[in-house]
Amino acid sequence: HPYVPAPARYDDMRYRRSGRSGVLLPEISLGLWHNFGDGHPLDVQRAVLRRAFDLGITHFDLANNYGPPYGSAEENFGRHLRADFRPYRDELFISTKAGYDMWPGPYGEWGSRKYLLASLDRSLSRMGLDYVDVFYSHRPDPDTPIEETMGALDTAVRSGKALYVGISNYSAEQTERAAAVLRELGTPLLIHQPRYSMLDRWVEDGLLDTLERAGAGCIAYSPLAQGLLTGRYLDGAVPADSRMAIGHFLKRDRLTPELLETLRGLNKIAQERGQSLAQLALAWILRDQRVTSVLIGASSVTQLEQNVAALDAPALTAEELAAIESLL
Ligand code: NDP
Numbered sequence: 001h002p003y004v005p006a007p008a009r010y011d012d013m014r015y016r017r018s019g020r021s022g023v024l025l026p027e028i029s030l031g032l033w034h035n036f037g038d039g040h041p042l043d044v045q046r047a048v049l050r051r052a053f054d055l056g057i058t059h060f061d062l063a064n065n066y067g068p069p070y071g072s073a074e075e076n077f078g079r080h081l082r083a084d085f086r087p088y089r090d091e092l093f094i095s096t097k098a099g100y101d102m103w104p105g106p107y108g109e110w111g112s113r114k115y116l117l118a119s120l121d122r123s124l125s126r127m128g129l130d131y132v133d134v135f136y137s138h139r140p141d142p143d144t145p146i147e148e149t150m151g152a153l154d155t156a157v158r159s160g161k162a163l164y165v166g167i168s169n170y171s172a173e174q175t176e177r178a179a180a181v182l183r184e185l186g187t188p189l190l191i192h193q194p195r196y197s198m199l200d201r202w203v204e205d206g207l208l209d210t211l212e213r214a215g216a217g218c219i220a221y222s223p224l225a226q227g228l229l230t231g232r233y234l235d236g237a238v239p240a241d242s243r244m245a246i247g248h249f250l251k252r253d254r255l256t257p258e259l260l261e262t263l264r265g266l267n268k269i270a271q272e273r274g275q276s277l278a279q280l281a282l283a284w285i286l287r288d289q290r291v292t293s294v295l296i297g298a299s300s301v302t303q304l305e306q307n308v309a310a311l312d313a314p315a316l317t318a319e320e321l322a323a324i325e326s327l328l
Contacts (some may be wrong), residue, residue, distance in 0.1 A: 004085040006054035007272045010139075013056025014311060015293045018191050018217030018292045023164065025293040027159060027229055028308055029059035029219060034243060035299045036076050037067035044300065048082050051301045053088070054173055055308045061219075061295055062127070063097035063138055064119050071104060075125035080131070082128055092133075096123040097168060099138025102191045107271065111141030111149035132277055133161035134190060137178075150181040164190035168221075169230055172206035179214035189216040191292065196220035198229055198266065198281055199259075217292035220285050224296065224307075226250040228259070229281035243289075265327045271322060278303075279310035279319055287316055 015024035030052045036045050049060070066073035074096065077249070082105050085092060098119035108115060111217040120135055135156045137149050153165035165187055167178050179189045192211055196203045196218075224230050227243050233255055244250045263277065270280035283292050298304040316324075 003050055005088065007048075009054050009056050009200075011056075012311070013120075013308075016217075016289070016292045019189075019211065020215035020221075021164070021188070021190050021217065022094070023190060023217075025059050025217070025219065026057050027293055028057060028309060029061060029293045029295045030057050030280065030304070031061040031221065031297050032062070032073045032077060032294045033061075033066050033308070034247065034297050038069060038072045038076070039231060042076065042079070045076055046080055046084065047301050048304055049077075050084060051304055052298075053085070053092075055305070057308070058091055058128070059093040059095070059293065062123070062219075063093045063100075063136075063159040064102050064123050065265075071122070071126055074123055078129075080126040094127070094129065094132050095134035095136060095166065096120070096132050097136035097138035097166075098123070099136070099141070099168070109154075111137055111139075111144040113148050113152040113155070116149065116152040117155060120161055124161060128282075131160055132162050134166045135166045136166040136168050136193060137170075139303065140167075140171070140174045145180055146177050150178055150185060154182065154185040154187040166191040166193060168193035169195075172210045175207060175210050175216075179210075183214075189214055191217040191219055193219050193221055193295070195222050196229055196285060197223050197225045198284055199225045200322070201328070209286065211292050219293045220291055220296050221295045223285050223294040224278055224281055228254060228263065229266070229328050230278040230303075231267070231276060234260070234263055234277070238282075243300075263325050266324065269323055271328075272318065273313060275308060275310065275313050280309055280324075282307060282310040283313060283316055284321075287321065299311055 014027050015023055016027060062074050064079060084311045098116050102119055141149060156162040170178055174191055182189045194203045232242050240245045244252055270277045282294050285291055297309050
């Protein structure tokens with residue numbers, strides 16, 4: 001069936017400004033790291049993307065190596081764009097990244113100008129796009145001068161292949177330097193993409209302050225700790241269709257008795273609020289206005305809908321925040 005987006009798609013989603021930029025992002029964005037590779041049914045992919053856009057999710061996050069195999073998430077996203085979203089390109093905010101291993105040899109990973117610009121060209125051709133909205137350096141490169149990596153991002157913008165630039169997985173100190181170099185080049189840092197969840201709070205230890213000073217936004221990845229902060233594993237078992245059972249990135253040894261106790265305590269707080277654990281975990285990240293968006297993954301339309309419904313609940317009270325703090 002041809003896709004007709006919901007006319008009311010902008011009625012309920014809330015949008016936050018990314019730092020001191022002109023860009024508003026939905027409080028919940030969708031990432032295509034998992035669930036959009038070649039092993040994943042195209043009809044499920046299509047249904048999740050359509051529902052996301054219908055719910056006001058305008059931001060879709062990719063990277064050169066998302067799949068598996070590498071590149072396939074961008075190829076599949078390109079397919080869905082051509083079939084469903086081409087007329088709405090100007091309503092979409094699409095990101096991609098380069099930094100992790102992508103092709104063999106010395107020019108296939110890290111942060112050289114050589115790698116970043118070649119990778120961006122390949123990403124654009126896989127997705128069938130003229131430009132992405134954000135191009136990220138996916139990880140800091142300890143061996144390449146930051147001026148070279150940031151210079152490559154600046155070139156991407158000046159050549160019209162990206163509108164804005166971002167960095168991911170940079171420490172607070174590396175971010176401070178990257179932002180300064182970019183400012184000097186005249187291409188300000190739009191956003192940082194760090195891992196952030198109730199189970200991994202490193203950003204609270206300096207990064208969020210640095211970003212605020214730099215006028216850059218923050219989009220939190222793996223906000224559900226890849227599914228740990230959902231109902232998925234609460235009973236201690238590993239469902240056959242879960243990331244822990246299928247993927248390589250979420251290991252079974254994470255499910256310790258201590259973690260399960262924490263998760264169950266959090267789940268109880270969620271229940272008292274009439275929410276699911278996943279919804280509580282997302283609301284908790286959004287309690288800080290310096291976080292522009294939470295970047296979720298979803299393997300089904302039901303998960304996506306449940307996660308977006310997190311925005312319907314009232315804000316967390318001081319008592320609830322204290323109860324959560326005592327568990328973490
Ligand atoms: P999440 O922490 O949101 O985990 C998503 C997974 O949790 C889903 O695939 C699903 O797993 C499970 N899940 C989600 N919602 C529910 C629900 N309501 N009920 C039960 N289970 C649920 O995020 P990801 O780890 O997927 O990361 C999100 C995005 O962040 C990525 O797609 C990518 O764009 C970005 N990212 C960036 C990185 C970087 O280095 N910059 C690194 C990692 C991610 P299941 O398969 O078990 O159903």
